[in-house]
Structures are given as structure tokens and as C-alpha cells.
Amino acid sequence: MSRRVRCPIASTLDIVGDRWSLLIVRDILRGHHRFSDLRETVEGIPSSILSDRLKVLEREGIVARRPYSDRPPRSAYTLTGKGHALGVVVGALSSWGERYGEHDLSIVDNACGHGVSLVYHCETCNRAAPRNRVRLVES
Amino acid sequence: MSRRVRCPIASTLDIVGDRWSLLIVRDILRGHHRFSDLRETVEGIPSSILSDRLKVLEREGIVARRPYSDRPPRSAYTLTGKGHALGVVVGALSSWGERYGEHDLSIVDNACGHGVSLVYHCETCNRAAPRNRVRLVES
DNA sequence: AGGGGTAAGTTCAATTTCTGGACTGACCCC
DNA sequence: GGGGTCAGTCCAGAAATTGAACTTACCCCT
Numbered sequence: 176m177s178r179r180v181r182c183p184i185a186s187t188l189d190i191v192g193d194r195w196s197l198l199i200v201r202d203i204l205r206g207h208h209r210f211s212d213l214r215e216t217v218e219g220i221p222s223s224i225l226s227d228r229l230k231v232l233e234r235e236g237i238v239a240r241r242p243y244s245d246r247p248p249r250s251a252y253t254l255t256g257k258g259h260a261l262g263v264v265v266g267a268l269s270s271w272g273e274r275y276g277e278h279d280l281s282i283v284d285n286a287c288g289h290g291v292s293l294v295y296h297c298e299t300c301n302r303a304a305p306r307n308r309v310r311l312v313e314s
Numbered sequence: 315m316s317r318r319v320r321c322p323i324a325s326t327l328d329i330v331g332d333r334w335s336l337l338i339v340r341d342i343l344r345g346h347h348r349f350s351d352l353r354e355t356v357e358g359i360p361s362s363i364l365s366d367r368l369k370v371l372e373r374e375g376i377v378a379r380r381p382y383s384d385r386p387p388r389s390a391y392t393l394t395g396k397g398h399a400l401g402v403v404v405g406a407l408s409s410w411g412e413r414y415g416e417h418d419l420s421i422v423d424n425a426c427g428h429g430v431s432l433v434y435h436c437e438t439c440n441r442a443a444p445r446n447r448v449r450l451v452e453s
Numbered sequence: 454a455g456g457g458g459t460a461a462g463t464t465c466a467a468t469t470t471c472t473g474g475a476c477t478g479a480c481c482c483c
Numbered sequence: 484g485g486g487g488t489c490a491g492t493c494c495a496g497a498a499a500t501t502g503a504a505c506t507t508a509c510c511c512c513t
Binding site: 476 | 484485486487488489490491492493494495496497498499500501502503504505506507508509510511512513
């Protein structure tokens with residue numbers, strides 16, 4: 176997979192822009208850390224692909240492999256900070272899917288239990304930026 | 315491409331979870347509406363793939379094809395509301411790419427010019443929901 | 454009227470990637 | 484010693500992708 180580095184969107188898609196990687200991230204976020212666990216929860220993923228993607232995600236610093244047994248060799252997969260940050264991408268995909276399809280999963284705020292949406296926010300001004308006011312610009 | 319409908323994330327990825335679709339959305343968002351335009355701006359996309367993806371995105375109600383000339387046949391591609399909503403996904407990919415790589419594009423609020431980030435927001439309580447407080451739950 | 458250029462695709466063979474299933478090795482428990 | 488689990492690997496067939504060439508239908512210029 177060759178890299179298209181100029182654009183942060185393209186370069187991100189070069190890493191996780193396939194049918195499976197973000198589902199693996201989703202399930203590690205949901206607390207599934209073992210290979211067999213992920214093979215079951217990531218809908219229909221072949222174990223060869225799971226093995227391959229975990230290696231790529233580890234190489235990219237998105238997941239960390241932590242052996243929890245030497246003999247036999249067993250690993251648990253967790254998200255690094257970089258990997259955890261992909262939660263927003265997963266959240267955005269989920270929001271869109273919830274809005275435009277019928278499903279049985281949603282993202283909620285644990286504190287109030289209500290569904291949440293994703294909005295743009297300007298840290299400097301400390302206010303929301305409406306969707307139609309944001310632009311993609313060269314810096 | 316078979317469909318994994320249970321989960322909104324999986325079903326969204328079934329539609330736009332490939333190397334090109336979201337780049338096409340990105341560029342239509344940036345104001346590129348014609349086939350030849352997209353072929354140039356979507357980094358290195360083969361025209362056969364562009365043609366194919368535009369058909370899929372049209373079938374999914376994400377882009378609308380509007381002929382602007384009959385003879386010779388010429389079309390412009392625009393985003394539907396559903397397609398425009400994918401801007402948040404593109405924004406999330408961009409934020410992540412900006413944070414974890416070096417690039418020359420960023421998302422800014424047109425009003426103040428500052429870079430913006432994506433945050434979860436509970437409409438009901440009208441307050442932000444911190445990342446670590448949101449969960450993916452069955453509804 | 455002929456030549457060159459552009460826009461929007463289509464076609465195709467070669468390559469790459471994905472898929473599903475079988476298989477392996479190293480254990481553990483009974 | 485038999486059966487089960489876990490974490491993968493291996494492989495052949497199927498499917499998707501790639502790059503390049505080609506097509507159709509104009510327009511402009513001279």
C-alpha cells in the first residue's frame with residue numbers, strides 16, 4: 176500500500192482505510208483484547224486478516240501487543256494513545272450510520288445515558304463551530 | 315461487497331470503507347464537482363475506480379449526479395445531505411492525521427480562522443461529553 | 454474541412470489483495 | 484492419552500485494483 180502523505184485524510188486512510196482496521200479498533204475500545212475474542216466480535220473477519228491487521232496496527236503504533244503468557248505464547252492487544260484517538264473516527268462513522276440506517280448500537284454519555292453527537296469545537300475561542308462554517312485549508 | 319448490517323460502524327464501512335470513497339467526498343466538499351477535476355485532485359485515482367465509486371456513492375444517495383450538458387453528456391457531482399454529513403467522518407480522519415503526522419491541511423472555523431477539533435456533545439443536556447465518558451451501547 | 458484538444462468515461466490484461474478453510478504447535482484439564 | 488482452547492500460519496481460488504489505452508462527442512482554430 177503506497178502512501179499519499181500530503182493530506183492528513185489520505186494518510187490516515189492509508190493506514191486504517193480498509194474494511195477491517197477500524198472494526199478492530201472499535202472492538203478493542205469495547206474491551207475485547209484477545210485474538211480469539213476479536214475473531215468472534217469483528218463480524219466474519221478471517222483469522223489471517225486479523226493477524227495481518229494487528230501487525231500493521233502495531234507497527235503504526237495504534238495497538239500495543241502485551242504478552243500475558245510466555246508458555247504458550249499469548250498476547251493481549253490494547254490501544255495506545257494514538258489508537259485511542261481513533262475513537263473519534265469510529266464515533267463519527269457510528270453517528271453517520273445511526274442517522275442514515277437502522278441499527279442497534281449507539282454512542283452515549285455514560286454520565287447521563289443520552290446519545291451524543293460529534294461537533295466541531297474551537298479551543299481558542301471556546302465555542303462550537305457549526306458544520307457549515309468549517310473549511311479544509313492549507314496551513 | 316457483502317453487508318454487515320448489525321452495527322452502524324460496520325455498515326458505514328461497507329459503503330465508504332475503502333481507500334478512495336472518502337477522498338472523493340473530501341474533494342467534493344472542497345468544491346470539485348467534475349469528473350476530470352476529481353481525477354486530478356484525488357491523489358492518483360485511476361479513472362476506472364473513480365467512475366465506479368461515483369456510481370456506488372450515487373446509488374447510496376451520497377452524491378447526486380446533475381448533468382450540465384446533454385451534448386456531449388457532462389455531469390457534475392454534488393453531495394446530498396447524507397453525503398454532506400460524511401464531512402464529520404472526513405473531519406475526524408483529518409484531525410487524527412493532523413495530530414499524528416505532519417501535513418499541510420487543517421480544518422478551521424471560517425469565522426475565527428482557528429483550527430477546530432471534534433468533540434462529543436449531548437444535545438439533551440446541552441453540554442460536552444468527554445471522550446472517556448462515552449460508550450458504545452446496544453439500544 | 455481538417456487537426457488538435459478536452460471531458461467523461463469504458464475496456465482490458467496483469468497484478469495484488471482477500472477469503473474461507475484446513476492446519477499447526479503449545480499448552481491445559483480430565 | 485484424548486479432547487479442547489488459543490494464537491496464529493498456510494494456501495488455493497475468487498475478487499478487487501491498477502495503469503494504460505481507447506472511445507465518443509463535442510469545441511476551437513485556421
